[in-house]
Amino acid sequence: MQAAKAVNHIGIAVNSIDEQREFYEQTLGAVFEGTEVVTDQKVKVGFFRIGDVRLELLEPTDPTSTVAQFIEKRGQGLHHVAYTVADLPARIAELQREGIRMIDATPRTGAHNTRIAFLHPKSSRGVLTELCEPMGH
Numbered sequence: 001m002q003a004a005k006a007v008n009h010i011g012i013a014v015n016s017i018d019e020q021r022e023f024y025e026q027t028l029g030a031v032f033e034g035t036e037v038v039t040d041q042k043v044k045v046g047f048f049r050i051g052d053v054r055l056e057l058l059e060p061t062d063p064t065s066t067v068a069q070f071i072e073k074r075g076q077g078l079h080h081v082a083y084t085v086a087d088l089p090a091r092i093a094e095l096q097r098e099g100i101r102m103i104d105a106t107p108r109t110g111a112h113n114t115r116i117a118f119l120h121p122k123s124s125r126g127v128l129t130e131l132c133e134p135m136g137h
């Protein structure tokens, strides 16, 4: 089994990254690293770093975004936890052989030059789980 190497980031669904900045920067002391639009997922992503962990604030750019639907259903808050893996396609195949259901059976492009895949929530014990492979620079 290919173990996850680290928590890559924690995803938090928000209505507005701008409205949240003060809390993460001033109250928690996180370092704002900028934003990036992930067209594929219809979200704007804002990154904040605390120590070795990155927080990924997800702001929907379209009402059909899965993040918009998440906020509508459950409100703003913790959305997913992402784990670093070395070889994503191999890891997906391995999980599927173990009977784990995937939302993404093939990797897709994530923010920060990564490729990512989500496990199906039914297979990840109630916490939306993302696997994340850094692709270098």
Ligand code: ZN
Pocket: 009, 010, 011, 056, 080, 082, 130
């Ligand atoms: Zn993520």
